Amino acid sequence: MPDTNRTTTRRRVVVTGAAGRIGRALAGPLDERWDVLRTDLPEAADAAGIAPLDVTDLEACRAAFADADAVVHLAADPGPGVSFDELHGPNLVGPYAVAQAAADVRVRRLVLASSLHAMSALPASVQRRTSDQPRPGNLYGAAKAWSEGLGAWIAATTGTSVVALRIGYFSEQRPGPDTLPQDRTAWLSTRDAVELVRASVEADLPAGVDGFVVAHGVSANRHNVAELGATRRDIGYVPVDDAWSEE
Numbered sequence: 001m002p003d004t005n006r007t008t009t010r011r012r013v014v015v016t017g018a019a020g021r022i023g024r025a026l027a028g029p030l031d032e033r034w035d036v037l038r039t040d041l042p043e044a045a046d047a048a049g050i051a052p053l054d055v056t057d058l059e060a061c062r063a064a065f066a067d068a069d070a071v072v073h074l075a076a077d078p079g080p081g082v083s084f085d086e087l088h089g090p091n092l093v094g095p096y097a098v099a100q101a102a103a104d105v106r107v108r109r110l111v112l113a114s115s116l117h118a119m120s121a122l123p124a125s126v127q128r129r130t131s132d133q134p135r136p137g138n139l140y141g142a143a144k145a146w147s148e149g150l151g152a153w154i155a156a157t158t159g160t161s162v163v164a165l166r167i168g169y170f171s172e173q174r175p176g177p178d179t180l181p182q183d184r185t186a187w188l189s190t191r192d193a194v195e196l197v198r199a200s201v202e203a204d205l206p207a208g209v210d211g212f213v214v215a216h217g218v219s220a221n222r223h224n225v226a227e228l229g230a231t232r233r234d235i236g237y238v239p240v241d242d243a244w245s246e247e
């Protein structure tokens with residue numbers, strides 16, 4: 001017999017950059033779990049339920065985030081080779097407006113898409129740890145370090161807690177031997193991306209981190225450029241895919 005008296009309160013979660021590659025991959029599974037408001041630039045908003053939101057517009061961010069439990073901020077120019085002028089709006093002003101707006105309207109959890117490019121000046125042979133300070137090897141990575149800094153600032157000064165995801169190499173396809181080693185060892189699969197965002201939104205952060213956690217966005221790759229023990233512990237992320245698996 002169904003329990004007709006049962007009431008459920010679903011989280012309201014706003015996703016920015018939802019029309020992008022990672023945003024589209026998250027859409028189905030997370031829509032089942034939460035009330036998701038998917039947003040992107042007006043030109044990317046379409047009949048598939050994406051609302052217009054330019055993340056460089058602070059007032060518009062405040063309006064979109066009102067009553068949200070969490071914001072998952074994906075919107076950016078994701079090209080590691082882009083210029084300062086190209087980065088300025090989406091990757092510098094955008095994270096500021098998103099972080100400020102999330103704190104202003106008292107969002108409980110802000111999840112920021114950072115990148116392992118924030119660490120790309122470290123030698124390739126050195127496994128990345130979430131406790132490593134940013135060591136960007138390009139301007140895109142430096143902008144991601146700025147975004148992480150904004151997250152740490154908001155967490156330290158407001159009631160909004162922040163998880164910054166140093167994402168590796170997202171791909172729907174499992175990388176094979178022909179894939180560059182630096183991409184294969186940083187692979188993030190679609191189902192692990194869903195699990196990563198689920199954990200980032202739902203986790204109770206450990207005591208002592210002051211509401212700010214850096215997490216690694218990679219799958220459980222046998223050979224992994226990024227150490228996963230701290231991320232498993234801090235946010236309860238349970239990845240299942242391996243770039244070296246035969247399945």
Ligand SMILES: NC(=O)c1ccc[n+]([C@@H]2O[C@H](COP(=O)([O-])OP(=O)(O)OC[C@H]3O[C@@H](n4cnc5c(N)ncnc54)[C@H](O)[C@@H]3O)[C@@H](O)[C@H]2O)c1
Nearest residue numbers: 017019020021022041054055074075076090113115167170
């Ligand atoms: N794909 C990867 O392998 C990877 C790796 C590391 C980090 N990341 C980060 O993850 C996030 C998502 O990456 P993706 O691969 O889905 O990128 P994507 O380019 O496919 O999607 C980004 C989305 O952001 C939107 N956007 C750009 N400027 C905007 C603005 N001013 N306001 C609102 N929306 C705007 C674009 O329209 C686009 O739909 C990015 O922050 C990226 O830097 C991705």
